[in-house]
Amino acid sequence: MKVDNATQQQAKQQKMTKKTQSTSLDVMKIRQDFPILHQEVHGKPLVYLDNAATTQKPQAVIDTIMRVYSHDNSNVHRGIHTLSERATALYEAARDTVKNHINARESREIIFVRGTTEAINLVATGYGQSEIQAGDEIIISEMEHHSNIVPWQMLCERTGAILRVIPINEHGEIILEEYQKLLNTKTKLVAVVHISNALGTINPVADMITLAHEHNIPVLIDGAQALPHCGVDVQALDCDFYTFSGHKTFAPSGIGVLYGKAELLEKLPPYQGGGEMISSVSFDKTTYNVIPHKFEAGTPNISGAIALATALDYLNNLGIENIAQYEKELLNYATDALLTIPGLRLIGTAKDKASILSFTLDDIHAHDVGTILDFEGIAIRSGHHCAMPIMEHFKVPATSRASLSFYNTKEEINKLVAGLHRAKEVFKR
Amino acid sequence: MSDLRELYQEVIIDHSHSPRNFHKLDHSNHEAEGFNPLCGDKLTLYLKVNDKLIEEASFQGAGCAISTASASLMTEILKGKTIAAAEELFHDFHGYLTGVCDENTIDKLGKLAILAGVKDFPTRVKCATLAWHTLHAALNNSHNTVTTEI
Numbered sequence: 021m022k023v024d025n026a027t028q029q030q031a032k033q034q035k036m037t038k039k040t041q042s043t044s045l046d047v048m049k050i051r052q053d054f055p056i057l058h059q060e061v062h063g064k065p066l067v068y069l070d071n072a073a074t075t076q077k078p079q080a081v082i083d084t085i086m087r088v089y090s091h092d093n094s095n096v097h098r099g100i101h102t103l104s105e106r107a108t109a110l111y112e113a114a115r116d117t118v119k120n121h122i123n124a125r126e127s128r129e130i131i132f133v134r135g136t137t138e139a140i141n142l143v144a145t146g147y148g149q150s151e152i153q154a155g156d157e158i159i160i161s162e163m164e165h166h167s168n169i170v171p172w173q174m175l176c177e178r179t180g181a182i183l184r185v186i187p188i189n190e191h192g193e194i195i196l197e198e199y200q201k202l203l204n205t206k207t208k209l210v211a212v213v214h215i216s217n218a219l220g221t222i223n224p225v226a227d228m229i230t231l232a233h234e235h236n237i238p239v240l241i242d243g244a245q246a247l248p249h250c251g252v253d254v255q256a257l258d259c260d261f262y263t264f265s266g267h268k269t270f271a272p273s274g275i276g277v278l279y280g281k282a283e284l285l286e287k288l289p290p291y292q293g294g295g296e297m298i299s300s301v302s303f304d305k306t307t308y309n310v311i312p313h314k315f316e317a318g319t320p321n322i323s324g325a326i327a328l329a330t331a332l333d334y335l336n337n338l339g340i341e342n343i344a345q346y347e348k349e350l351l352n353y354a355t356d357a358l359l360t361i362p363g364l365r366l367i368g369t370a371k372d373k374a375s376i377l378s379f380t381l382d383d384i385h386a387h388d389v390g391t392i393l394d395f396e397g398i399a400i401r402s403g404h405h406c407a408m409p410i411m412e413h414f415k416v417p418a419t420s421r422a423s424l425s426f427y428n429t430k431e432e433i434n435k436l437v438a439g440l441h442r443a444k445e446v447f448k449r
Numbered sequence: 450m451s452d453l454r455e456l457y458q459e460v461i462i463d464h465s466h467s468p469r470n471f472h473k474l475d476h477s478n479h480e481a482e483g484f485n486p487l488c489g490d491k492l493t494l495y496l497k498v499n500d501k502l503i504e505e506a507s508f509q510g511a512g513c514a515i516s517t518a519s520a521s522l523m524t525e526i527l528k529g530k531t532i533a534a535a536e537e538l539f540h541d542f543h544g545y546l547t548g549v550c551d552e553n554t555i556d557k558l559g560k561l562a563i564l565a566g567v568k569d570f571p572t573r574v575k576c577a578t579l580a581w582h583t584l585h586a587a588l589n590n591s592h593n594t595v596t597t598e599i
Contacts, residue, residue, distance in 0.1 A: 385513035387488045388457075391573060395453045403488050417489040417511055446457050447514070449466055 045338060045346045051427050053078040053334075064397030067432045072217050072376050072423030073401050074267045075248055077331070081271060084330040088323040096322055097296060097313070111322050114329035115312070121332045122262065123253040124279055131285070131315045132325050135276035136244040137167040139263035140211070142278055142315060143240055144171035146288035147209065154180030156208045161186040161194050161223075162413055163216045166406040168242045172211060181208070188413060192219035192368040199228060203235050210239045214246035218405040218421065219368030220351075220376030222250075226257050233258065238284065244268050248425065249347060249374045251340045254279050266324060271331035275324030278315070285311045292317040343426045350424050351375040354433045361440050367410075367419050375424035378405070381440060384447045386418040392446060393420075396439040398432075455566040456573075457514065465514035470507040470524035477505070483583030483595050485575055490516045494583045496527070503527045503535060513576050519564055520580035526560055532588055539581045546574045 051057055054076045059066050068076060088110070094103035096111045112127070119127045133139045152158070158172050162185050176183050184207075186199045194212070203210075210232045215222050229239045238260035246252055247269040254262050261280045267273035280288070290297055290308055294317035299307040308314050335343065354377055358364055363382035381389055390402030401421040404411045411417060422436055474495030483492050492510030496503055506524040510517075527535055541557045544550030546568050555562050567577045586595040 385488070385490075387513040387573070387576065388515070391456065391570060392453065411489070417491075446453065447462060447466075 044342045045426060047346070047427065047429055050338070053080070054427055055079060055082070057427060061397040061399070062395050064395075067396075067398040067428075067435050069422040069424060069428065069432065069436060070399045070401050071248070071425040071428075072245060072268070072405075072421065074273065075270045075425055076427070077270055077272065078334050080334050081327045081330050084327040085272065085323050088326055093323070095319055107322055110326045111320070114325040117329035117332055118277055118279075121252075121336070122277075122279060123255050125255065126282060128311050129279055129282050129285065131278040131280065131312045132320050133276045133278050133315075134274055134321070135265035135267070136165075136242060136263045137171075137265075137276075139261075139276055139278035140168055140240070140242065141171045142291040143211075143261050143263075143280070143288070144175045146291055148175040148179055148181075149289050150287060152179045152181050152208055155206060156181040157184050157202075157204070157206045158182070159184045159186060159199070159202050159207055159210045159212075161199075161212050162188045163192065163194070163219060163221060163223075163407065163410055164211075164213055165217055165242065165244070166408070167244075168211055168213060169409070182206075185409075186212070188221075188410075191370050192216065192221045192410075192414075193370045194221075194223055194228075196224065196227070196231075200231060203232060203237065205235070207232075207235060207237050210237055211242065212239070213242040213244075214252075215243075215249060215374045215376075216368065216407070216410075217245050217376070217423075218378055218407040218410045218419070219370065220373040220378070220423075221368060221370035222246075222372040222374055224372075225259070229257055229259055245374065245376070248335075250344050260284055266328040266331065269328075269331060270334060271328040272321075272324045275321045275328050277328075282311065285315070288315075290314050290317070294318045296320075338426065346426055347375040347424060350428060350430065350433070351377070353430050354422065354424065354436075357433050357437050358440075361437065361444070363444065364440065367414050367416065376421065377423070378419040378421045380416055380419055381443060382447065384443055386420045388447070389420045389440070389443050392443040393436070393439045396435065396442065398436055398439050400436075456570065458563055458566070460563050461514060461518040464518035464521040468508075468517050468521035470521065471509065472507050473509055474505055474507040477507075479587040479590065481583050481587035481595060483510075483579045483586070485512070485516070485579050487575065488513060490576060490579055492516070492520055492580060492583060494520070494524075494580065494587050496584075496587050498532065498588075501532050503530050503532065508580065512579070515564070515567060515573055515576040516579050519577045520583075522560055522563070523580045523584065527584070535584065536588070539585060542581060543578055546577060 056076045092106045094107040096108040115127045115130045118130045172183055184202045187195050189195055214225050225241050232239045240261035241259045243262050243264040247264045264277050266275035297309050297314050297317040299309050365380045367378040386402035393400055403418050477495035477497050479496035479498055481494050490512030492508050495507045497505040506527040508520045541554050542561050545554040564577050567573050582595050
């Protein structure tokens, strides 16, 4: 890392940005909180636009991990010594922070898991075991991430249930009329994504939940991309399950959350067996622990959970409304800027969108675009974004995706545009 | 750090825009499909082999510039080569790009040396070798789709 150079670049950028940005967020100050942003890639300042894959971590989160392992590390819910009490208190306080952040009724409705994938698998396995029979139907949408497709396919294979898929329109929006037609007495669960990772579409999940509840069908919302961009209120949504990953919301990887309504979680059988999830064990009979512990077999990711709470505190200090407003401004700027490039096709043009821009450029393959941008220090995602059915829908093998966060700037968008012009130049006929 | 133009040489861009032998081969007696699940690159390779000699080679498919150029160059190079010589070239090419073989191997690569720049981009090595993995499968009459994820 060439710190001096990076700092100079930053100071230069700061001067330029002051004139152009109108927001209550002090983005240049925020960037100081993220040490990783201040480095060069291929001799150019890093422009990190791959936030939908994973977000960078503020110093506060990194410090929390350091602090836990330097001062408070112990197993939780086990020892009666001071460190164990301290670690347990921090771990359970983290659960309270998550509960408050998404406005759950009770902390026991917050299950710590590895991430969204594990959360969905937990529900698919448990709910499948207790509620699903041959001929039952599960509804997902065409824009799901593979993690909200494959667990349900596996459940259908096990039980003989049928997977129904809500189609999307040419803008990448769910067709609500088609969704309504799919809801019927055989439907046992609806599982849809809140914000699409490949298209940026913000789905009308509140309406979709209301419609499902009219048929008494529970709804799981995959919120992996929603937490970093907007406020989530699980009581206002009235969703039955909500899932998200820590690493996509400025916390470490390996920690995530399953929210579930207490009465539903109590009905679900345990996911994994082991320590912590039991009340008593004998060779004749084992009694399971109460929620949330019933679903947290083994030693959990203690530092991860505590650091997740730090990340959520960090977001709340900035103000999720301020973040949403700034990202909207950045999205509009980026959309206009990208559309000035001849041959650029935006994939995903929903009216209600988060700051994710998926696109194709002429007939240049996304991987070539990604490599050329990397030469310019710009990190984007190239590929199918773990959402192959969407690529099929738009008849493209892959897209390039720039996903923006509150620490990105308009100057970085300008660099992206310049990089894309460079790609066109390399591939000109 | 290598330069962008070292990776995307004119010859590579040319082959990616106008791939050679880009068609289905009538009367082929060896055929295989290659797939790179990471980026979706897909190709079908057709060979006409007679008495251990590759008489004709062609391909169809869609992929990035590196994989298309590599497949295009490969079909040009294969014509007139024995199976043993083709397998040896694959071994050297793959070994060079993955750093298993030493730098001098480049002298044995002939026209393929144009793809040497890929060596500095580990994520793109699979793009350059997809066609060659597919060749290996075709020569061994494997009917399954080969992927780069093995």
